Amino acid sequence: MSRKKTPRSKGGGRASPSSALPPGQGNGGARGAGRRLSPELPPNGAALPGRPSLSNSGEFYDVAFKVMLVGDSGVGKTCLLVRFKDGAFLAGSFISTVGIDFRNKVLTVDGVKVKLQIWDTAGQERFRSVTHAYYRDAHALLLLYDVTNRASFDNIQAWLTEIHEYAQQDVVLMLLGNKVDSTQERVVKREDGEKLAKEYGVPFMETSAKSGLNVELAFTAIAKELKHRSMKLPNEPKFKLHDYVKKEVRGSGCCRS
Numbered sequence: 099m100s101r102k103k104t105p106r107s108k109g110g111g112r113a114s115p116s117s118a119l120p121p122g123q124g125n126g127g128a129r130g131a132g133r134r135l136s137p138e139l140p141p142n143g144a145a146l147p148g149r150p151s152l153s154n155s156g157e158f159y160d161v162a163f164k165v166m167l168v169g170d171s172g173v174g175k176t177c178l179l180v181r182f183k184d185g186a187f188l189a190g191s192f193i194s195t196v197g198i199d200f201r202n203k204v205l206t207v208d209g210v211k212v213k214l215q216i217w218d219t220a221g222q223e224r225f226r227s228v229t230h231a232y233y234r235d236a237h238a239l240l241l242l243y244d245v246t247n248r249a250s251f252d253n254i255q256a257w258l259t260e261i262h263e264y265a266q267q268d269v270v271l272m273l274l275g276n277k278v279d280s281t282q283e284r285v286v287k288r289e290d291g292e293k294l295a296k297e298y299g300v301p302f303m304e305t306s307a308k309s310g311l312n313v314e315l316a317f318t319a320i321a322k323e324l325k326h327r328s329m330k331l332p333n334e335p336k337f338k339l340h341d342y343v344k345k346e347v348r349g350s351g352c353c354r355s
């Protein structure tokens with residue numbers, strides 16, 4: 099993914115929220131004005147039962163969901179996505195996202211191929227009107243703050259207000275405190291994040307796009323929840339996202355990076 103994320107430079111046009119791509123052509127950013135997303139992502143996220151689709155990376159998937167990364171500028175949304183998608187960390191000078199961009203990744207969840215179409219939004223205020231339009235189609239939102247930036251944590255309430263205003267009522271939401279590798283610069287305690295998450299009833303974990311801590315877990319947990327919601331078998335026990343996160347989450351500890 100290019101660090102300079104302008105709608106034009108990413109491939110010739112910002113994707114419209116109501117625009118669309120044919121099944122299996124969604125990878126690689128908000129390209130191709132006029133192509134629509136909706137056929138690929140039905141409202142409940144499920145693909146047609148028994149008819150796996152083929153993503154443009156050549157991978158088959160059974161269900162597809164749209165996930166959005168939101169939070170203040172600089173909290174690490176792009177880096178989190180790049181870490182998850184490519185296993186790499188974007189170090190160096192910070193170039194802010196312009197508008198919105200996306201990447202696809204197919205995960206196997208309990209034997210089911212789940213495609214996540216992950217939208218990376220610009221955190222800067224001036225792009226809010228662009229990103230608001232995308233909330234309504236999102237099945238899940240990962241809301242990030244930066245543990246080294248108090249303001250990004252204080253702004254979480256405002257983000258939640260925005261989410262309640264623009265996203266679907268049943269959207270899957272998770273709060274992430276990113277950059278926990280920066281132990282010296284940390285100003286937001288883990289307990290503060292936990293308390294806020296509890297107050298709003300959302301699952302919480304701390305992450306590091308730099309070290310990779312809990313990055314895979316955050317996306318896997320979301321994928322599991324969405325898959326269980328859309329494909330629950332009659333006798334299957336209900337998947338409990340909060341419990342799963344609590345059980346699986348790894349602390350940053352002193353030396354894990």
Ligand SMILES: Nc1nc2c(ncn2[C@@H]2O[C@H](COP(=O)(O)OP(=O)(O)OP(=O)(O)O)[C@@H](O)[C@H]2O)c(=O)[nH]1
Binds near residue numbers: 171175191
């Ligand atoms: N130490 C550390 N730095 C990080 C981490 N994640 C991101 N960064 C750095 O933080 C800066 C901002 O990261 P981005 O991923 O571009 O932030 P963003 O949230 O996408 O910002 P916008 O595009 O403006 O919304 C970059 O310099 C990254 O290298 C992390 O986990 N640890």
